[in-house]
Amino acid sequence: MTINHAILGILSCRPMTGYDIKKIIQESDIMHWSGNNNQVYKALIELHGEGLVISEVRYQESLPSKKIYTVTEEGLKVLREWTALEPEPAELRKPFLLQLKWADVLDGAQLQALLANYENQIRICLAMSREKARRGDGLKPRSSRESFLWKMIDKNAVSTYQNELDWIQGVQKQLSELDAGGADKLELQDS
Amino acid sequence: MTINHAILGILSCRPMTGYDIKKIIQESDIMHWSGNNNQVYKALIELHGEGLVISEVRYQESLPSKKIYTVTEEGLKVLREWTALEPEPAELRKPFLLQLKWADVLDGAQLQALLANYENQIRICLAMSREKARRGDGLKPRSSRESFLWKMIDKNAVSTYQNELDWIQGVQKQLSELDAGGADKLELQDS
DNA sequence: TGTCTCATGTAAGGGGTTACATGATTCC
């Protein structure tokens, strides 16, 4: 999976400029690239060189001229082939889990603060993913099947964060029960 | 979060060699680095230069000599400080979702195959995370509180994959219902 | 004979990131 595939997909919805593509990538959660100029414009030049997209320059008064990119038949073919491939495995990077791994070096209050902090963060992510699902990403589904798929993608984000929220709340609850009921069992407690 | 923090944490459990650290990182799910030589040995040199770890060379007959690294008080302080920091936001990279985003270019059979493929992949991840939780990572918890935290970390992985499995099964089920009941509503179907 | 484990290190390259550069218009 490279940003080139993402760009081909975006352009398959409608022709647009690198600037438009950049914004879509930046606002998307499933496209994990930053959407910086270097990447997007370089990728477009590459795709153009491979004949997967064509570009048409449109001059504008009092605004910089734009290059409008369109996918070619060849580009659609590459997109179709990539889409059907065995998916690359997901990479779930949760730095918080690594902090939690060594969190026994913290005292009770610090640990509670860390957990509460993460819960709050996840709440925000959950709210944002709901909001993004409501707003959409500026692309229009081309069929009812595509509309269904895109709704499912939004639901994936929401349910992922909801699951994480349930988990962190469980951790907090069980920890408070441990602190209350089983204090005598804990060996390294200072308080 | 850098690999240096992960290494400080690992060494806080017990002194060991770069080679040992490498294996722990490679087998860990929450440490997302590949654990290649370049990274680990370079990080150890850096940590040593900063006085966060010290090393002792042990010569062995008929085996290469090893450098056994130990965290210093200063290193533990840095670990404690980092652990209590505001967690960096999670990065969830699911290439499959990007394939699904453009999957309307596929026909019905191809889409079903893609979904089934992902379900299978997630099943394997779920089984592996359960197995890893059972086996442990070779580090011994230093307190019952740490033991609890590590169990929760394992549960996080399991519940994440379980949630993903439930989701992909829901997608498949709803899609088959759409195909069966609402076929007339779909505009781009070839069959 | 070939491959694996132990054990440390280096080299080369790819991909991603931020920041710079231009330049007119619009909005506060």
Place this chain on the structure above:
DNA sequence: GGAATCATGTAACCCCTTACATGAGACA
């Protein structure tokens, strides 16, 4: 006056990855 939008592109850098290099013993 300063910042944001539109629009394209470049430069420098950092992190991470694979692959190479050494070299002895164990195992099939």
